[in-house]
Amino acid sequence: MRAVTFQAPGEVLVEEVPEPELVDARDAIVQIEATGVCGSDLHIYHGRVQIERGFTIGHEYVGTVIAAGEDVRDVQIGDRVLGCFQTACGSCFFCRRGWFHKCDFSRTFGHGAALGSLPGTQAERALVPNADLVLRKVPNGMSEDIALFAGDVMGTGYHAVEQSGLAPGDVAAVLGLGPVGLCAVQAARAVGAAHVIAVDSVPERLAMAESFGAEPVHLSEGDPRAAAREATDGRGVDVCIDAVGDPRALELALRLTRKCGTVQAIGVYAERCEVHMGLLWIKALNLHSGHANVIGHVDSVLEMMSAGLLDPSSLVTHHMSLDEAPEAYALYDRREALKIVLKP
Ligand SMILES: [Zn+2]
Ligand SMILES: [Zn+2]
Structure with missing residues (x-):
């Protein structure tokens, strides 16, 4: 499948990478419909946050569940979902207190080995560990442009x-x-x-x-x-x-x-x-x-977006195809865009 990978500071590439596979019974695989380019992707792009060459980047995503392990309960194959930018175990000291962002076993999408070696979501498909905690169904009638804000920027x-x-x-x-x-x-x-x-x-x-x-x-x-x-x-x-x-x-x-x-x-x-x-x-x-406890807030944020109290739609300034990722990053780097949504 195609994915956006980090190559060197100032250089990303769209290339063929291996398909994701279910590893744990709580995993799901999501077919990506839309994925955002974020300010934290820019830290990677600038080399300020260092990751391995060839690692798939991206952590904002909306898509459809196409595979799920046997212990996944809250989402099913065919569900349209959005996800949070990081995972959490749900049972460590910090998760038990609701501090999911400080989970001892958290992994962040698209941030290389230092943050759990979880390939990013600027790809055709992505593996989502602990899917019940990390994914939510997209509320009826909500566009992917709006939904992808819940798991990161609006959160x-x-x-x-x-x-x-x-x-x-x-x-x-x-x-x-x-x-x-x-x-x-x-x-x-x-x-x-x-x-x-x-x-x-x-x-x-x-x-x-x-x-x-x-x-x-x-x-x-x-x-x-x-x-x-x-x-x-x-x-x-x-x-x-x-x-x-x-x-x-x-x-x-x-x-x-x-x-x-x-x-x-x-x-x-x-x-x-x-x-x-x-x-x-x-x-x-x-x-x-500290960074945001997005898992802890995602349900409230989705409710407020559904009710129209929060509406990030005007922040989306560009829609581009996944293949245009190198141009998208250059554009974002020049501060000419607020939110770029990539579609595989
Ligand atoms: Zn982000
Ligand atoms: Zn935890």
Whole structure:
């Protein structure tokens, strides 16, 4: 079958790879209908996250179950499903507490040997371990474009808001309006934020955040700190979500947030970076971090998307065929796309 493989920094290829096979009684195989290109794929593309040459990438997917092991109960052959970007065992210390994202035996699709050697979903077919926990049926009438957000990007935006403890009536700021930041804007509005300040430097992204009900503020041409003061009688925002993953964004988040507020770092940090601990301490801020518990949130996110409370459809800027993956990655790398959906 055809699959998108990592070759070298800046180079992906569509090539023939072996067919997936059921290994465990809880496995399923999904025929992929649609698969997204994600910001974390770009970390691999840039060589910031290192994986083996020839490894199949991708971790956002919607498709149809075409094979299932004998212990799979909740999905059946023929079901249209979406999946989460990582698997979990369901029974370790962390899974028993609902922290599926920190499962001791988790495997992430398309991230090489370091994250469990699970081939990615930018392929014609994919093996899904622990299918009952990782897959969900696509709700009736939901398009694949929308459904594939539940298992990653919208799950992540929602997680950022949920973890931050944002309460109805709160004022929030979201730094970085890539797909996760834009989903966080929607989630913040959906759970009742009275005002959301959305910060970026790309005009189209600011315009989209505005269409989701946020106040757009240009990072350099505008004044995020003044906007935060203005919206809160000078206090600072209740919650600030850093959807960038850069020390400068974290620093700004610490400055925008009011005393005893929460900074939620959902953008990816892989390196050592400096945090102004004095500022954090004096303001008695809460700093939350880590990637999203997508398995833990997928049912809520699907319900909210079904109800129209969350609607990521306008984030899909490009549809391309799987064979066009090299162009898709180059396009995404140039920040000319928000979400590219590939179809095998
Ligand atoms: Zn992703
Ligand atoms: Zn576990």
